[in-house]
Amino acid sequence: MSDAVQAKPSGEISLSGLRLWGREAAFNVQKVLWCLDELGIDDFERIDAGQHHGRNKEPAFLAMNPNGRIPVLQAGDFALWESHAIIRFLCAQHGQGALGAADIRAWAIADQWMDWAATTLYYPTFRTYYIYRARTPKADQDDALVQRMTREVHDILRIAEQQLTRTPYIAGEALTMADFAFGVMVDKWARLDDTGERFPALLRYHGRLAGRRAFERRVARFAPDAV
Incomplete structure (x- = not known):
């Protein structure tokens, strides 16, 4: 096995002057804000970007993320995009032994x-x-289309339903990334989903999350159609 494969990430990145770019109601920004709260990281600046706030197509933003999308985590000259990459980074540096x-x-x-959530489900x-x-x-919603899309989502959610009959959280006994x-x-x-009662384990899981202060603050208080 090569040294490159054997090597493990090392070192820490200072979060002094931490900034998170993205409007707080945005789907993927909510994930990162919830993660930051659960980790107890509250010394950061959040900067509205995307949709009506703009900024994400400006040269300075594109220098951080050439995709022009939110969220972006910035710490000094270090910038990271993709919400799941940001969550992995935060949990690797600050959540070992916990999240x-x-x-x-x-x-x-x-x-x-x-990865399952990002690819198979989302x-x-x-x-x-x-x-x-x-x-x-x-x-204005087409009932037949809603029923078809709901069936497709349900087909995938059954996998999570089975998992959550065995563990209280999706990856095990405790909250993780x-x-x-x-x-x-x-x-x-x-x-x-008006037919969510077909998934009792998922609804119990949702209730478990809803009992967490950070989840209520960063996720649940926003309506599903919030942008």
Whole structure:
């Protein structure tokens, strides 16, 4: 095995002067804000960006994230984009033994569920469902289309339902970085899906998250259609 494969990340990045770019109601920004709160990191500046706030297409922003998307975490000359990459970084540096999981197997399981949430669940199935249900006036929604999209989301959520009959959180017995990725989607789904009672374990999980102060502050207080 090469040295490059064997090498492990080392060192810490100072979070002095930490900035988070992105409007607080944005789906992916909520994940990062919830993570920061759970880690007890409150010494940071949040800068509105994206949608009507603009800024994300300006040269200075594009120098941090050439995609022109939020969120972006900035600490000095270090800038990181993609919400899940930001969460992994924060948990690796500040959450070992807790949200990040000190054991490599536990970390891998949490990482697995983060990727599942981002790929198998979110894109394109949940993203299409969420945007249509949250952004289209209910009177204008096509019932047949809603039923089809709901079935597609349910087909995937059954996997999480099975997992949550065994563990209280998506990756195990305690809150981990995986819950930031998955839990925000569950919150939107639970408040949009009129047939959610078919998933009792998921609803119990949502209730468990709702009991966390950081979740209430950073996620649940926003309506599903908030932008």
